[in-house]
Amino acid sequence: MPQLNGGGGDDLGANDEMISFKDEGEQEEKISENSSAERDLADVKSSLVNESETNQNSSSDSEAERRPPPRSESFRDKTRESLEEAAKRQDGGLFKSPPYPGYPFIMIPDLTSPYLPNGSLSPTARTYLQMKWPLLDVQAGSLQSRQALKDARSPSPAHIVGPFCLEFPGQADLSLHQFHLSNKVPVVQHPHHVHPLTPLITYSNEHFTPGNPPPHLQADVDPKTGIPRPPHPSDISPYYPLSPGTVGQIPHPLGWLVPQQGQPVYPITTGGFRHPYPTALTVNASMSSLLSSRFPHHMVPPHHSLHTTGIPHPAIVTSNVKQESSHSDIGSLNSSKHQDAKKEEEKKKQPHIKKPLNAFMLYMKEMRAKVVAECTLKESAAINQILGRRWHALSREEQAKYYELARKERQLHMQLYPGWSARDNYAGNYQGKKKKRKREKQAGEGNEHREYFPNPCLSLPPITDLSAPKKCRARFGLDQQNNWCGPCSPNFLSFCSNTSSL
DNA sequence: CACCCTTTGAAGACC
DNA sequence: GGTCTTCAAAGGGTG
Numbered sequence: 019m020p021q022l023n024g025g026g027g028d029d030l031g032a033n034d035e036m037i038s039f040k041d042e043g044e045q046e047e048k049i050s051e052n053s054s055a056e057r058d059l060a061d062v063k064s065s066l067v068n069e070s071e072t073n074q075n076s077s078s079d080s081e082a083e084r085r086p087p088p089r090s091e092s093f094r095d096k097t098r099e100s101l102e103e104a105a106k107r108q109d110g111g112l113f114k115s116p117p118y119p120g121y122p123f124i125m126i127p128d129l130t131s132p133y134l135p136n137g138s139l140s141p142t143a144r145t146y147l148q149m150k151w152p153l154l155d156v157q158a159g160s161l162q163s164r165q166a167l168k169d170a171r172s173p174s175p176a177h178i179v180g181p182f183c184l185e186f187p188g189q190a191d192l193s194l195h196q197f198h199l200s201n202k203v204p205v206v207q208h209p210h211h212v213h214p215l216t217p218l219i220t221y222s223n224e225h226f227t228p229g230n231p232p233p234h235l236q237a238d239v240d241p242k243t244g245i246p247r248p249p250h251p252s253d254i255s256p257y258y259p260l261s262p263g264t265v266g267q268i269p270h271p272l273g274w275l276v277p278q279q280g281q282p283v284y285p286i287t288t289g290g291f292r293h294p295y296p297t298a299l300t301v302n303a304s305m306s307s308l309l310s311s312r313f314p315h316h317m318v319p320p321h322h323s324l325h326t327t328g329i330p331h332p333a334i335v336t337s338n339v340k341q342e343s344s345h346s347d348i349g350s351l352n353s354s355k356h357q358d359a360k361k362e363e364e365k366k367k368q369p370h371i372k373k374p375l376n377a378f379m380l381y382m383k384e385m386r387a388k389v390v391a392e393c394t395l396k397e398s399a400a401i402n403q404i405l406g407r408r409w410h411a412l413s414r415e416e417q418a419k420y421y422e423l424a425r426k427e428r429q430l431h432m433q434l435y436p437g438w439s440a441r442d443n444y445a446g447n448y449q450g451k452k453k454k455r456k457r458e459k460q461a462g463e464g465n466e467h468r469e470y471f472p473n474p475c476l477s478l479p480p481i482t483d484l485s486a487p488k489k490c491r492a493r494f495g496l497d498q499q500n501n502w503c504g505p506c507s508p509n510f511l512s513f514c515s516n517t518s519s520l
Numbered sequence: 521c522a523c524c525c526t527t528t529g530a531a532g533a534c535c
Numbered sequence: 536g537g538t539c540t541t542c543a544a545a546g547g548g549t550g
Contacts, residue, residue, distance in 0.1 A: 372542085372543060372544095373530075373531085373541095373543045374543080375529095375543060375544075376529040376530055376543070377528080377530095378527070378528035378529055379527095379528075379529075379543060379544060380544095381528090382528085382544060382545080383545085386544080386545065386546095396546070396547060397525080397526090397545095397546070397547050397548075398525075398526070398527095398544080398545040398546045398547065399524085399525040399526040399527080399545090399546090399547080399548090400525090400547095401526085401527090401545075401546085402525085402526045402527040402528090402544085402545075403527065404527090405526090405528090406526075406527040406528065407527090409527080409528070421529095424529080439531080439532080440530070440532060440541080440542070440543090441531080441532055441541095443541080443542060443543085444532080444533090444540090444541060444542080445541075445542095
């Protein structure tokens with residue numbers, strides 16, 4: 019289990035002890051197991067890398083280099099080297115080896131170890147935790163069961179297996195040091211060179227016997243994949259004291275948690291959250307002090323309820339509603355209309371809580387600037403195509419970082435907005451900015467079965483949607499085949515099979 | 521000015 | 536349970 023070098027209380031030292039592979043044999047086994055699948059994936063991925071991209075990124079290229087080498091031994095060695103490098107680089111000692119072979123993504127520090135013999139938190143641990151998980155100091159309490167439920171179905175991509183690779187600190191990929199989750203926050207180099215993804219990084223197994231994980235972790239296994247899952251943040255929250263002053267000094271990997279340079283980067287909602295949001299989520303004293311120290315008083319309501327604390331979150335977007343005008347209109351409305359208007363108004367007052375970003379979105383956010391800089395492209399659609407391909411070209415370990423980060427985002431989002439559902443943002447529910455979805459149009463135009471020709475500069479072959487027949491079947495059902503479009507109808511299929519056999 | 525485009529992933533809806 | 540749809544970000548393009 020990852021942990022801080024807290025046991026001895028000597029925070030940043032003892033670099034040479036950091037990479038202790040007590041479970042090396044076991045780990046090697048697991049790596050070997052995964053290596054073939056990893057090779058396959060790497061092959062598939064490398065085949066996805068188009069020429070234009072590789073040309074564009076001759077400097078980087080290194081995507082191929084970054085991919086895990088086929089040999090597990092060299093992979094392990096490389097990992098070890100990277101770990102050592104990383105450890106030397108990372109303020110000495112915060113980053114340690116992946117102690118849990120079975121915990122591919124374990125990045126939560128061992129929170130039993132950061133404490134000094136006298137019971138207090140070691141300075142390093144305290145600083146680290148304050149930096150990385152300021153908002154996780156939430157007394158999750160009632161949330162835990164719910165979260166556990168969600169955890170069980172939270173994504174754990176089957177292709178992401180094996181020990182978490184710490185190669186990235188050793189990579190000269192600046193972008194990884196620029197990671198920000200915040201909206202509209204300029205990408206900047208991390209001042210302390212603390213990897214922004216540090217929550218994803220494992221620590222020394224000093225206090226862990228690989229085969230004997232803590233009980234609360236043992237039980238945390240993805241029921242679908244069987245892959246052990248890292249503990250969710252609420253597990254660590256009780257050990258996560260905050261003191262105002264230290265947090266703001268270092269940009270948070272989840273950038274929105276900490277206002278950048280004192281700017282209210284994210285709009286503070288004055289309307290609070292809608293009623294269904296429970297008040298069970300509370301902020302402990304240290305959290306409150308953090309908030310009150312970092313935000314004006316009017317932003318920090320006196321009472322409990324994290325969601326009413328006015329924590330600036332990028333996910334919150336207040337709709338631009340002219341409340342005054344609606345007030346003046348109310349008088350002229352009859353009672354029913356009045357009520358409707360009132361409801362509508364209240365609806366409009368609700369802040370728009372955005373979906374947490376998924377792994378790819380996080381990746382895009384980080385890499386977009388880099389791609390824009392490398393290419394002359396400015397069109398997001400084209401850039402996103404490139405990013406999509408790069409995403410596939412990423413090694414499993416690199417993708418795992420983003421999956422893990424996204425998972426933490428979701429957990430955090432869930433803690434901040436326990437009652438929120440993605441459904442809330444569906445058109446019709448959200449009264450703010452609404453888009454006319456293209457899908458609606460496509461359904462009528464029947465272009466859902468078209469051949470898809472992506473950006474020609476990406477030199478991709480056209481993709482014929484072979485799964486098309488399933489669409490109408492899913493949409494209308496088997497008993498309404500008369501509603502199926504031509505290509506979806508069984509007759510059409512038999513016709514195609516006949517003609518193809520000719 | 522609102523929406524489209526384009527990507528992947530998560531979650532909800534639908535059959 | 537499988538499939539589809541919507542929405543997350545981004546910003547130039549389009550009507």
